[in-house]
Amino acid sequence: MSEPQWLSEEERELWMKLVRLSMLMPSAVEAQLKREAGMNQFEYLVLAMLSEVPDMTRLMSDLAFQTNASLSRLSHVVTRLEQQGWVRRSACPTDGRATNVILTDVGYEKLKDTAPGHVTAVRNIIFDPLTPELVSTLNRSLQPILDSVEKNR
Amino acid sequence: MSEPQWLSEEERELWMKLVRLSMLMPSAVEAQLKREAGMNQFEYLVLAMLSEVPDMTRLMSDLAFQTNASLSRLSHVVTRLEQQGWVRRSACPTDGRATNVILTDVGYEKLKDTAPGHVTAVRNIIFDPLTPELVSTLNRSLQPILDSVEKNR
DNA sequence: CGGGTATAGTTTAAAGTTCAAGCATTAAGG
């Protein structure tokens, strides 16, 4: 175990910011979702992904990949969403092993009711303090980190 | 519930990146910590914060605030760390309600053994794909988001 | 003082996540 190359002062600073950001940002946003819709960000994300395709249907494995969750975690969450009546499972016709998750009408309504408050919270917390220039700067400069992090999974 | 101001294309894009980043970055780094040191990032953070003060001692509430954890969560985690022999509790002499957490010698050794691999992982994942300019750009442009997120907690 | 309230922390139970195992079904190789 040889000495690593330690971080420079600026790198250390950025690292701390990234850590704080990834701890604080989700909880800031989740607070609102929890309060107003009784759901967490992960559940919202699942509903949102379903609503984005025309038939409101996705494979478990597809959802799991998109949301970066284990199939096991997703399965438990879908069970909960199913109990709420927001989603239902159905066997995939073309692959006997696979199961589709389908957004129900109730789930769609729920999402439609939830989205505005959620967006408002995101706007208040993230974008109000940002200039348009900063938005595009961040879009560009975060990309390398994101690529690297996606490669490493 | 009136229509909110929806996000622009660029804002939406950035929001997705931030969400993905805060989901993927912790798990990328934690994978290494888990594998090589059997600890998660939160536990590492607690040990690291303790090691940063001369007497290796901090109040529970202080640690909880710094790490953005609930006192309850911290209490559970400290119990686990205590069972590993890495920290110990001791009553605060000046305030009967408070308890100090102290990094043990064993804990300090553990941290010293763990740090190099951790830093290497952080460097590989985060900083290798970043130019020095990007590091300082990010340092500057993330600050407003961070400020806002810290205010909102 | 003395009573009310705030602070610091622990504990319990419920909720959520992860881990390991298991069960079908499909794909691959001889």
Next chain:
DNA sequence: CCTTAATGCTTGAACTTTAAACTATACCCG
């Protein structure tokens, strides 16, 4: 074909986090 391996998903137990109730000390103000 038939066996073996891989894939897709579910389940139950172990573990972690959260929420709520509880204990104990400190502070404040009449």
